[in-house]
Amino acid sequence: MINYIPRRFTVVRDRELCIDCGCCVRQCSNECHYFSDDGKTALVKSDHCVACHRCVDLCPTGALRIEKYICDYRDNANWTPAYQQEICRQAATGGTLLSAMGTPKPYPIYWDKILLNASQVTNPSIDPLREPMEIRTILGRKPEKLTVAQKGKSTTEMPPQVVLETPIMFSAMSFGSISLNAQKSLAMAAKNLGTLFNTGEGGLHPDLKEYTDCAVVQVASGRFGVHKDYLKNSRFVEIKIGQGAKPGIGGHLPGEKVNVEVSNARMIPEGSDAISPAPHHDIYSIEDLRQLIWSIKQATDNKKPVCVKIAAVHNVAAIASGCARAGADIIAIDGFRGGTGAAPTRIRDNVGIPIELALATADQRLRDEGIRSSVSLVAAGSFRCSADIVKAIALGADACYCASAPLIAMGCHMCQTCNTGKCNWGIATQRPELTKRLNPDMMHERVENLIHAWNHEIKEIMGGMGINSIDSLRGNRLMLRGLGLSEKELEILGIKHAGE
């Protein structure tokens, strides 16, 4: 066949173990498993398997295994099978390639080339089990200086501040791109952890009303679901200018995913495509951004900090500085490895820069301009473990946005097919038979466990450095050393090489 694209995986069923219970047949939304005509024997057709492991996990006898299917091509370092297959696909459809989750390409991950410091002798390390370790983080615009009547009495007019009990927040994932159950699990976890979840640009579902105190609500280019109460029912408001996985690109939620619930939350007709334009059509300059920031502040009686989220692009430092000057209280920078529910593959895999470099330059630029201490900086774009978070804070972040990690805690296996809407784990789907697989009452606990574990690890690492408050870690690049990085990379990261 001219359009032949080898399948990715083979589902292997151990016939000796299989009891033909039919569980896998019911579980796979990609319809890989089916029964023989007599209804007695479970069979498999692997073509559409995405390696989400749902069937493997739920098979009561452990009879299933997923293998990579290998159909060799003649070796070619340039014309790899992946490029040939993508061409094949486009030749058949004439369409743009779509992908989900962060880029899988082997770009450098600077977190893995940065090492942390620990104390020995002169500055003793601190035992986090015996001494208090503070990771409370306060976001929001800070006045230039404190004014006091006397010691113990502040006369400072503080702009609205957001107090977090961990430097980790959950990044924007809209109801629409993920299920209500998934969003609810994050909301519950955020509430119990003393942190925030982010509604994305999908509006706020009425079921989440009780979590408004820990909600970041987004105002994106489509302005879906935005009204006065939406803005007021939040901890802070985030203007989404860009997303790390698809800088310069808008969003497109296909009509099939816009059921009654999604249509209500987004305030759009049922079944209609929800298209977020690439730019905000009222923002063509920093001055325009300033106007939107001020209108949001007015609509919320100046009670909510306003965050501007930008994608990490080449001149991110100058853009961040512009956002700060336009009145943003918090600036979120999303690196190019950040996740997405759906993005054009070519954009996801080729546009933007890594968060490590973007964060380091933006922090430095704000410092050079003397405005770093007045705004908060939030980093996003793939934090895989607590050490990544510690490194980001030492590079200058106040807090980090995480999305993929809590999703993995809820069952996601990074099958990278969120865009198909058939997520077998009930996360990136709106199909009722799939979303009901995700029970928020159980899943919020797993997310909380994860963040508790990370909090402990962050405290342990800080203790090792002899630091007992995260305030002293922030921007403390002396705690970082590069390994195998070029002079230029070290210069941009503002860190020394290991051994120096």
Added chain:
Amino acid sequence: MQTDTEVITYLFDHLIRHHGLPVNVAADVLTAPEWDEIDRMDKEKKEYFTNLRAIYNGALVNGPFSVILGSNKGLLAINDRLKLRSLTAATKGDRAYFASEESAIRIICPEPEKVWSVSGADPVFVPLEIYEKEDDG
């Protein structure tokens, strides 16, 4: 900057001279109490320390230190929050003494009236009499 002493000196200069904070408020910035403690304070103090820690989060000093800062206003003694270094204060009449060990104080003042260990989150400030007089006038 090469030494901790330089850093701490610059911090005080920044807070007192540039930001116009009283010396005992500047001391609070460097040795701010822990959040656990702040959460238990009365409203006014809680607001004071929360604002102070939010605005000057980067000026909190971590690690072991005991510092005595002299100026034409008086003597300030601060100790790190975990008391990793020791710092002892004593008074006798209108004199104040600071040293890392009590025995050191007793060599020059054998019978002090009051001796205490300076607590991490409670800076000690001894104003100069002459300055007080100026203030009164």
